Amino acid sequence: MAIEAVESLSPVSQSHTSYRQPHHFYLPVDRLQFKEGTLVDLLRTIGRLPLLPIVVCCSTRDVLDAVSYAVANLSHISTASLYSDLSLAERASVLENFREATMKWNQMGTIRSEGDSEETVTIEEQKSHMIVVTDACLPLITCGESPITARLLINYELPTKKETYMRRMTTCLAADGIVINMLVEGEMMTLKGIEQSSGLVISEMPINILEML
Incomplete structure (x- = not known):
């Protein structure tokens, strides 16, 4: 899918549709040098959903x-990074802030589904929340860390192994979440293998990806 197609996505849906299992998609990018721009275009649209929890x-x-540099100027998204240089306290803070954001997203969905009136919130409070993370710094379940449950998981780089793909899912994705795999030329065979x-399908x-969120 070209950048133009991402920009033509339908307007933001205000309803949260429930799924019993994750949905997996791929987003083809014509050339590697267009990948960052395609991600930014995608987030300019999808990221405007209030409080949407995203992991890249x-x-x-x-x-x-x-x-992280490419998405830094997206004012409607609050972004944090998980990398090896973070102290344990900094890492714990990033994960806890994201879990709190996820709780707010879930609460907002409950309010809307029950037809209750919504509280007035500031622009800052309505921002989507996003973590950019490497495979080496995913939540460590075996060490006692709890998983994070993003509504949207974007595989900016497609893993070459099924085990890595599944680990990203189990540590970062809600049970009814959505996965978007960004593919450049030559990666379709890898995706088919996974x-x-x-x-998976x-x-x-x-x-209409927005309507599924």
Whole structure:
């Protein structure tokens, strides 16, 4: 899907649709040099959903730094990064802030589904919340850290192994969340391999992706 197609996504839906399992999609990018711009275009639209919890997964620190820089000027998204140089206290703070944001997202969905009136919140409080993380710094379940439950997981870099793909899911994605895999030329075969070995169904990202969030 070209950048133009991302920009033509339908207007923001204000309802939270529930799914019993994650939905997996791929977003093809024509060339590697267009990848950052495609991500920014996607987040300019999807990220305007109030309080939307988002995780962007990268394979390396260099790519994490590039992504963090690219999205830094998106004023409607509050962004934090998880990388190895963080102290334990800083890491715990990033994870806890994201969990609190996720709780607010879930509470907002309950309010809307029950038809209750919403409280007035500031622009700052309505921001989407996003963590950019490398595989080395995902929540460590085996060490006692709790998973984070993002509504949207973006695999900015597609992992080459099924095990890494599944770990990203189990540590970062809500049970009814959505995964978007950004693909550059040559990665479709890798995606198909993950799809077949894991039993997942991974379809091209639909234009109405906002309505699913």
